Amino acid sequence: MKLYDLERSGNCYKIRLLLAFLGQAYERVPVALDEGAQRAAEFVRLNPRGQIPVLVTDEGTAIWDSTAILVYLARRYGQEQWLPGDPLSMARVMQWLALEQNEGRYGTARARVIALGLKGALGQTGTLEESRRLAEIAFATLEGRLTDHAWLAADHPTIADIACYPYTALYPESGLALDGYPAIHAWFARLEAWPGYIPVPRRPVGAG
Ligand SMILES: N[C@@H](CCC(=O)N[C@@H](CS)C(=O)NCC(=O)O)C(=O)O
Missing domain, CATH: 1.20.1050.10 (Glutathione S-transferase Yfyf (Class Pi); Chain A, domain 2)
Known part of the structure; x- marks a missing residue:
């Protein structure tokens, strides 16, 4: 898994925190927001909104938005703990x-x-x-x-x-x-x- 993120971002921290609770390994790819890297064509292909966080799954699918990523990780790796299914x-x-x-x-x-x-x-x-x-x-x-x-x-x-x-x-x-x-x-x-x-x-x- 790859997480496109930035240390100071609270939205990215949400994902890092869940991954830490889950004990899941991942690679961090820093995105230099102050230099406009979120508007570069290759990043916009991952997230048309031009925002971090973006998660690229082990299968190569890009998921954007912290809420969507939390939902994905919780259901994929967290059984019923982090997002109960009823x-x-x-x-x-x-x-x-x-x-x-x-x-x-x-x-x-x-x-x-x-x-x-x-x-x-x-x-x-x-x-x-x-x-x-x-x-x-x-x-x-x-x-x-x-x-x-x-x-x-x-x-x-x-x-x-x-x-x-x-x-x-x-x-x-x-x-x-x-x-x-x-x-x-x-x-x-x-x-x-x-x-x-x-x-x-x-x-x-x-x-x-
Ligand atoms: N609703 C989105 C918001 C994401 C967001 O606002 N990300 C900020 C960093 S915390 C960003 O990438 N901003 C880029 C910009 O404003 O150009 C989420 O929860 O992921």
Whole structure:
């Protein structure tokens, strides 16, 4: 398997985290977003959206979008643990994947892109204030569930937790506060203690 990625990308980290939990070996292919490598013809053949992550499977099929890749890896290598296959469990996972790709992406993740001045299309789609408002909705929704449950979609971690964790955990880089959300902090600690966990790509303190 090959993963086209970049260290600082939270979307790519979702995939690296699941692969680490699964204990699956893979090759990393760095994509220099700041130099526009995502718009090169050979990359656009892999992902017409011009975004990372992209996974090329052992059979040579390219899969783009972090959600699609999580679904593929969870079902291919994770038995029933990371994406249970019964209809209700699957729906419960999907609702958190939807939160992540809406309030998460246009909230917490976009606030990080804007606050850090990162290049890329996402930062052009809205303001910092709009992003922070959406992030608050994401945080409140997560806190509501986690106040009386250990995990988002089941009684064990699933790809719902893996998808929602990275940009939430990167909240300081988005210029957001998470003081009033004790259940989210407790969930961070549970996921960070899960066997195989690899650290979220925080920028070193003092980095510009
Ligand atoms: N919904 C997509 C979003 C992927 C995405 O936004 N990727 C960013 C890096 S985190 C990217 O490749 N940006 C390239 C650009 O904006 O030109 C996913 O979950 O994979």
